[in-house]
Amino acid sequence: MTKTRNGGAGVENASAPSTWLVAPALILFLVFAIIPLAVALGLSFTSWDGLTAPVFNGVANWIRKLGDPVTYNALWLSFQVIIFSWIVQTPISLLIGVFTAGKQRYRAVLSALYFLPLILSSAAIAIAFKALLDPNYGLGQSLGIPLLSQDWLGNPHLVLYVVIFVIAWQFIPFHSLLYQAGARQIPPSLYEAAQLDGAGRVRQFFSITVPQLKNTIVTSSTLMVVGSLTYFDIVYVLTQGGPGYATRLLPLDMYLTGFTASDLGGASVLAVLLVVIGLLLALALTKFSGFNRMNSQQEGA
């Protein structure tokens, strides 16, 4: 963060633009993103139904929410979504990214189609999958395979995995794009040398492609983990947290506590938890990987 690349001479300050120019961005960001965090903390010590004025009630919400098994269920579900999403999305995105980085014409055509989910909103994707997964009129009926005609979204043992699948369907194209950009920057000479040494395709993949994509893996994983923690849209439209509490992830728990159960004080406790966990996760990931690398990586994407 220390030295600027431009100039570096003492004259720079004299020719520097007025600091006031950062004001519009800074004020908008402070008022609508940072101050709300403080307000959330404040609201977490109040009892508020969203209609009347909030009333201070001390740590009552905190005691209630931290003693509520629903909160721990939400944390556990969010944790599972983070882990499973990473396990499912990372290898597939990496393979697709490398695959579409290839120059063959059919791959260029395929990749244009692969990225189609990027143009659909989460609401649109969730609505489409809701129809597609319908046990009576959905995909299962069409193929006549009873196994596919399950009540995917109504079965509490399956629904979390279905949600993870739909999230993967939405986000793998995006992460593939990152890997595609990364793979295109690997110097071809590395592969030529490996081929001269008689290394096969699998060997090349594991000893050249994967190590060369290390930075992309870090970037993509960070986005995936933080994104999975805060994921709301698809799950809300697909299941609204149900059946029962089967897909009530942390952000859903916050929303439903606040706006369905009209307990905005309790929901604010969950909001604060979300911020703390999100920051800790991001911190841990960047400490482990290096924020600098992650950011210089994105320019090459």
Add this chain to the structure above:
Amino acid sequence: MSTHTPTRPRNRTAAPQPAAAPKRRSHQRRNYIGGLAGWIWLAIIIVPVYYILITSITAQGQYYTRNPLLPPTDPTFEAFGLVVGSGFGRYFVNSIIVTLTTVVITVAVSLLAAYVIVRSRKKFVKATYSLFLLGLAIPLQATIIPLFFMLGRVGLYDTLAGIILPSIAFAIPVTVLILVNFIRDIPGELFESMRMDGATHGTILRQLVLPLARPAIASVLIYDALNVWNGFLLPLVLTQSEENRVLPLALWNFQGQFSVNVPATLAAVVLSALPILVLYLVARRQLVSGLTAGAGK
């Protein structure tokens, strides 16, 4: 942040990718397994998209009797008519207003901020930049409850402005980051020589920064616009009335309203994706680079 990797050729956000790429495995055996897996993945992606399209042109009465994967025998656009007649135009216009206003203001204020961040060494400016970077790591979903409270207090609940203002705030950190990274690469001498010639900062912005940063600006515009166009949570929490409904929320409402009419719901899905589909067809490369521009988030 200021670490640069000078050795690596930087393929800028909007740079055309394929041309420079290596023709890598030309003299290797054909990769049949990879190819097969590629076609399987294509099926996983295409089937839902195909299903949306054919269902949207199916008559409501046929929906329950047809085979869901076969195109309808007598395609009809009645579902589209129903959707358009149900206020779709209004929601569409609302989405356009929210998206355009948000991206224009976001990019304008972020460009000013990025210019100062690159060109100034004041502590305050550095601290501001650090705050924006921290903003990348804050899960902004957590702000919906306080925003609901704050906007209610100032009478902005259930207005389009109530969606726009937080959307701008949410988009600023990543937009500033991308623009800063880009403007940093403009050689400092160019700024200095323009200053020597007596150019104001306004002139420098217009004649130097704006033209040179065009690819980055295009990328962030697209990235921010897609996020706002598809945004669901803010409108869900911060608006209520029909007249302020935006498209993603309208889809969700159609789904309840047309619960038994799946073709109509999916026709709404098709219509809502149409503008971005057009963008995808005419400017796929810019769209794609715009999408990955946000990867630093």
